Amino acid sequence: MPTLLKKCRDCGTYTMKEGPCKNCNSNAVHSVYPPRFSVEDKYGKYRRAMKEKIRKKEKV
């Protein structure tokens, strides 16, 4: 999956374009899927839960 999606930290608008936010013109636009970020931790439990689900499914 390409990581082109970006999000404005100021207004929360999602954008695919480079440069400032089209909504509020802020430069606080950052990639939604950073390779290594604290967000990783946030989704960690979901990832683990999904892993568990898949493992259980395989057993059945």
Ligand SMILES: [Zn+2]
């Ligand atoms: Zn914005």
